[in-house]
Amino acid sequence: MEFLDLAPIAGVNGSVALPGSKSISNRTLLLAALCQGSTRVLGLLASDDTERMLEALTALGIKIEQIGNSRDFIVHGCGGEFPVKQADLFLGNAGTAFRPLTAALAFAGGDYRLSGVPRMHERPIGDLVTGLQQAGCNIEYLGNEGFPPLQIRPGSVTSNRIAVKGNVSSQFLTGLLMAIPLTQRDMTIDVIGELISKPYIEITLNLMAKFGLKVERKSWNEFFIPGGQSYTSPGEIHVEGDASSASYFLAAGAIGGGVVRVEGVGSDSIQGDKRFADTLAEMGAVITWGPNWIEAAPPASGQLTAIDVDLNHIPDAAMTIAIAALYAKGTTTIRNIESWRVKETDRLSAMATELRKVGATVVEGQDWISVTPPEALTANAEIDTYDDHRMAMCFSLVAIKGVPVRINDPKCTAKTFPTYFEELARIAN
């Protein structure tokens, strides 16, 4: 097993130009592929998840040109009809590729097989598939019922209503919203139960609007998409920096004794994870906002304060709060995060196990975790990362304030942030 030994970081200072947002990159690629006309996508994230989406769209017959060696691309849209009607797509562990493509291909009138890494085959998709099947789509499970891999065949949509459960992943609703215009029908989506991770739906609606699509959100449980609409190219889309990736550097600023600025995400961002900065501020960090940047510095008192907080709206950046808790006075409790159990790994269990290795007292519930820091963090803990990029990035922060730590399989950050450790080194001193 490869590992990375992080030497103690005495302090942090400086500025990080964030890589593009994963959520915006993969949505934009799909919408640009489906629309009429060509779209210049600027600042696309370079990562495993975006590579899987690029490969899949290319296999579906979409022409995508990279401009030189830049992260700017021209996507030639297919006007709502994928040219290739038969394909076998490998989507890795990219939820933002797997769920939306399942919905789009269910309406595409072709034969498609969708698979991923073994963990993707343990991540639920049943609520989305059931919704699509009830609407007339033809989808079969090739392994365990409720999970990928999937076989999609031509179906015929006969209904004007589609129901989807909202409490396991918001990506099911995102997939439906983006795909339904392909049916050309008036469609109401009923979201059954509480919808989690709501800000990701706002990203979806925002980007659909940029591609000319009208959606009426009647409530978080009912959406209406008028029929007869098609996506039109906005000409150019600039991908913002990734707000979840920003969380590690902002946390570093809040605990590390200097000022850290992230560039690419600020008060103008459409990403819900920008609100991570508000949570850090509640813990006492000094946060300064610009339209396109955020800065974090430690509290005037020198120490963060524990909080008891519902972080359902920022499930990814919430992991970074569990690490910030190591530097806070008191017990921090993070609530309403059951979705952690069905992501890259069971993040509640993984987080609890690894936090204990650095000396924290941790209590884990079905949908919450509480973290009480030790007097002093344990040096030289060997952190397992469970093929979860966020576990690796989170635990790198243990090195701040002088505690050496070993990160096993550091390259797993490639899912969303292949150059993470280089960027961390640039602000460390």
Ligand SMILES: O=C(O)C1=C[C@@H](OP(=O)(O)O)[C@@H](O)[C@H](O)C1
């Ligand atoms: O739609 C998106 O871009 C995402 C939604 C969230 O998933 P859930 O809705 O499953 O919580 C988040 O965890 C994921 O990293 C990205």
Ligand SMILES: C=C(OP(=O)(O)O)C(=O)O
């Ligand atoms: C949950 C995540 O990814 P995915 O898009 O695969 O759901 C994540 O990036 O933390």
